[in-house]
Amino acid sequence: MDIAHLRIIHALHQYQTLGAAAEALCLTQSALSHRMKSLEHEVGIAFWGKQGQRLSLTPAGQELLRLAQRVLPEIEVTRSRLQLMADGRGGRLHIAVECLPCAQWLNPALGAFMREWPDIDVDVVSQYRFSALPALLDYQIDASLTPDRMPHGDLHHEPLFSYPLCLAVGKQHRLAARPSFTALDLAQETLLTYPVERSRLDVFTQILQPAGLEPRHHKAVGDTELMLGMVASGRGVAVIPEWLAERSACRGEVTLLKLAGEALVKQLWLVVRKEDRALAWMEGLFAALGKHVPSAV
DNA sequence: CATAGTTCTTAGCCTTCCGA
DNA sequence: TCGGAAGGCTAAGAACTATG
Numbered sequence: 001m002d003i004a005h006l007r008i009i010h011a012l013h014q015y016q017t018l019g020a021a022a023e024a025l026c027l028t029q030s031a032l033s034h035r036m037k038s039l040e041h042e043v044g045i046a047f048w049g050k051q052g053q054r055l056s057l058t059p060a061g062q063e064l065l066r067l068a069q070r071v072l073p074e075i076e077v078t079r080s081r082l083q084l085m086a087d088g089r090g091g092r093l094h095i096a097v098e099c100l101p102c103a104q105w106l107n108p109a110l111g112a113f114m115r116e117w118p119d120i121d122v123d124v125v126s127q128y129r130f131s132a133l134p135a136l137l138d139y140q141i142d143a144s145l146t147p148d149r150m151p152h153g154d155l156h157h158e159p160l161f162s163y164p165l166c167l168a169v170g171k172q173h174r175l176a177a178r179p180s181f182t183a184l185d186l187a188q189e190t191l192l193t194y195p196v197e198r199s200r201l202d203v204f205t206q207i208l209q210p211a212g213l214e215p216r217h218h219k220a221v222g223d224t225e226l227m228l229g230m231v232a233s234g235r236g237v238a239v240i241p242e243w244l245a246e247r248s249a250c251r252g253e254v255t256l257l258k259l260a261g262e263a264l265v266k267q268l269w270l271v272v273r274k275e276d277r278a279l280a281w282m283e284g285l286f287a288a289l290g291k292h293v294p295s296a297v
Numbered sequence: 298c299a300t301a302g303t304t305c306t307t308a309g310c311c312t313t314c315c316g317a
Numbered sequence: 318t319c320g321g322a323a324g325g326c327t328a329a330g331a332a333c334t335a336t337g
Contacts, residue, residue: 004324018305033306035324 003075006068008032009047013057013065090119091281096132097124098146101194101224101244102268106145109292116288117281136273143285144271148200156277158270158286161293165202165264166242167257170234180260183211190236191215192227203239206264228254241266243294 011021022029036047047061057065084090095110097103106124114122125141132144133152144150149157167181175181186208198204208214219236221227225248227238232253245256270289276282 019303029305 003072004035006064006072008036009057009061009064010068010072012048084119089117089281090121091279092121092123092142093281093285094121094123094125094141095143095145096135096141098132098144098148098200099268101241102145102147104224104244105292105294106289109289112292113285113288117284120281132271136271142272142276145268146271147202147266147268149269150271154274156272156274158272158289160268160270160289162265162267163241163243163294164258165239165266166245167259168228168231168238168240168245168254169257170232171253171255172234173237173255175237175257176255178257181257182260183207183213186215186237186239187211187213188216190217190219192219192221192230192236192238194227195220195222202264202266207239207259225249247294 007025008021011024012018015021015024018032019029022032025032045060046058047064048057095106097106103124110122110124114120132141132146133150133155135141136144136150136155137152145160167175167186169175175185186203191203193201193203217236221230221238224240224244227240228245228248228250230236231238232250242256245251245254248254270286272282
């Protein structure tokens with residue numbers, strides 16, 4: 001049994017006569033009859049019987065028709081998608097966002113891309129503990145938005161924008177009058193971070209651990225607005241991207257301090273497989289995201 | 298009821314594909 | 318290269334319907 005048999009039974013149901021069905025399928029009526037007879041012989045059951053000059057489907061024919069009605073539309077949809085992919089106009093874009101606050105930037109940035117490329121199936125996966133490298137290589141995802149490079153020869157890193165990290169403190173905080181902060185300052189504070197492992201938090205890997213220090217307390221907060229709200233009310237301090245703090249509703253209630261000495265600057269990357277780099281719509285994606293650099297950067 | 302038209306089946310042949 | 322299998326075609330015939 002193959003797709004041809006399903007097309008025949010479907011056409012027969014639609015056009016009622018073998019001749020009309022054959023014409024619709026660009027076959028001769030005889031070829032169509034041959035084809036179905038061979039299947040009837042193979043499975044040992046008839047698919048239709050004659051009522052006068054008209055055909056009527058047997059229960060076996062009805063069963064085959066139900067299969068055709070279920071499968072043929074899916075085949076047509078898949079064929080259309082494959083055609084779009086072959087033309088470079090369609091495809092799948094599943095993005096993993098490893099950098100939690102970046103999801104808030106990504107969604108509006110993707111809007112322009114999705115308007116320009118409506119046939120691309122876009123999905124954003126935001127998971128704190130997601131390991132994007134194996135997922136990219138296994139084709140589970142097609143791109144990863146991340147501030148950390150992935151050392152692998154099959155991957156392309158598209159630079160999006162760079163941004164400084166800053167320390168957010170409340171207006172009444174003892175550090176608020178200072179222009180900058182040090183690791184020693186953090187050691188006396190309740191540090192608020194996103195709920196990810198320490199090895200992926202720059203405040204630990206870049207600031208505290210090199211100085212051999214720990215914060216007085218450490219609390220994980222999953223939402224940027226909640227985090228800055230806690231900072232504004234004096235319940236902790238947070239090291240976050242400057243552009244993110246600038247866009248926050250709490251911006252007027254917190255003070256931003258730069259790291260003393262050399263500024264801590266991060267780079268946001270869109271990582272994709274090199275083989276996908278040549279897709280026409282991938283260029284469109286890079287362009288759309290590149291135009292959407294946060295104003296504070 | 299005879300005849301013409303319609304629809305499907307069957308027979309025979311041809312072409313193409315694929316594996317040995 | 319060859320032979321079998323699959324799928325296509327034309328032509329002929331059977332079964333049925335419509336019409337006069």
